[in-house]
Amino acid sequence: MTLALKEISKTYGTVEAVKKLNLTIQEGELLVLVGPSGCGKTTILRMLAGIVPPDGGRIFFQQQDMTRWPPENRPTVTVFQDYALFPHMNVYQNIAYGLKVRGMNKGAIQQKIEGFMKMMQIEDMKERNINALSGGQKQRVALARAMVVDPDILLFDEPLSSLDAKLRVEMREEIRQIQQKTGITAVYVTHDQEEALAIADRVAVMNQGLMEQIGSPEEIYYQPASAFVADFIGYGNFVPATLQEAMDETVTLSCLGQTFQQHSSWLNFSDQAVEAGNGNVTLFFRPESMVPDPEGIFSGKVLQKSFLGASTRYLVECNQETPLKMDTLSVLHQLEPGDPFQFSLTGAMVF
Ligand SMILES: Nc1ncnc2c1ncn2[C@@H]1O[C@H](COP(=O)(O)OP(=O)(O)O)[C@@H](O)[C@H]1O
C-alpha cells in the first residue's frame, strides 16, 4: 500500500463534496478518478496534497498517518490543467526551481534536468520564455518540473483539458508511458471517461462525493456496478424488459417486441438486479453488442448514420421510443438511413 484514504469527508457549507471515501492506491499504480463536474475529484486531490484539510477521516502514506502534514512535507506533487508555470522564468528555470529550493547545486541540477528534458522532448527549448510555448509544450514543461524532484506520488488534475483532441490523446499516451517507465504512483483526475479507460490501471468512478465503483477499465466497461456507471462510461442502450423465467441454464426475456430464450451466461445481473428478482427490469447493452445479422430475431430501421472512420454509429428504430445506438466496424457493414435490417444481441446486463 502506498496511499490509503479512510472514511475521508469534506463539506463546504451545505455541500458534501466527499462522503466517507475509502480508497487505497497501490505502489506504482496509475489510479484514475473519473466523474462528472462537481463530483468531488479536485477536492480529493487537494486533500491528498494537503491544500484542503478533510473534516473527517485519515490519510495514510506507507502506514504513516499524513492527515495533518503540511503540503511541503508530503510525498506528492501536483500537475494542473492550467500548468501553473512561472511566467517570468524560462523553461529551464521552471524545471530547475524545485531542485533549487531543495538546495541542490548547479551542476547536479543541470545533469538531472538534461535527462528529463530529453524524455519530455523539450531539450531544444531551454531558453524559451514560457509565454512562447504552445499548450502541449507547456504541459511537457509542467510534467518535467513535477517529475524532476522525484516525488513518490504524482497528482494530476485534468492535466490535458486545455489541449485539442489529437494532442490530448498523444499526451495521455506519453504520460502513461513515462509513468510506467518510472514506476511512479499516480492519481489522475479527469471528467473524460475515454481518457480514464485509456490510461488507468484502475478506475474509480465518482458520483456526488461517493465512489460508485472501482476496478480495471475492462471491469468498469463490461460490468458496470450501477446504471450510473453504465451510463457515464462509454455509450449504451437502456431498454425496458420483462424477465419471464430464469432457470439454471436458460433465461426467457421479452424486450424490443420479442420474447426469446438465451443461455444464462448471455445475461449479467448487476447487484441491483439480483435484489429485484423476476419481473420488470432494465436491460443494458453497448452499441457494439448490436450486430447486423440476417438470422437475428430483432428488426430495426436505420434512422441516422454517423461515419466515424474505423467504426460507424447508427441510430436505430426498434419498437421503442428512444432510438438504439449501434456501432459496427465500417469495413464489415454499411447501412443507409431508411434501411430495414435484422440484428442480434451478443449479451446484456440487467439493472
Ligand atoms: N472552495 C470551495 N468552496 C465551496 N464549495 C466548493 C469549494 N470547492 C469545491 N466546492 C464544491 O464541492 C463540490 C465538489 O467540487 P470539486 O471537488 O471541485 O469537483 P470536481 O473536481 O469533481 O469538479 C462542488 O459542488 C463544488 O461546487
Ligand SMILES: [Mg+2]
Ligand atoms: Mg475539478
